[in-house]
Amino acid sequence: MPKQKTHKGIKKRxxxxxxxxxxxxxxxxGHILGKKTSKRKSDLRQDGVLVGxxxxxxxxxxxxxx
Structure with missing residues (x-):
């Protein structure tokens, strides 16, 4: 039987x-940051978290x- 493999796309993200x-x-x-507000950009710096x-x-x- 072949081995089960880790999902590489999910592993990277x-x-x-x-x-x-x-x-x-x-x-x-990633880009086009000039039109975004400082508050929005600073909120985007934090990592997102998935629960449950x-x-x-x-x-x-x-x-x-x-």
Missing amino acids: FKVTATGKAKHRKAFR AEAKLIQAALRPSS
């Missing part, structure tokens, strides 16, 4: 914390289960 939450970088911070069922889906994709 998410990190699971010790408490089981999934951290990710927020969107809309969504975080469990991320954990399952990162864990190669046999």
Whole structure:
């Protein structure tokens, strides 16, 4: 049987914390920043967090289960 593999796209975008939450970088911070307000840009600097069922889906994709 071939081995189960980690989902590489999810591995690049998410990190699971010790408490089981999934951290990710927020969107809309890459370019065209001149028209965005300072408040909006500073809010986008913080990592986004997924909790609950969504975080469990991320954990399952990162864990190669046999």
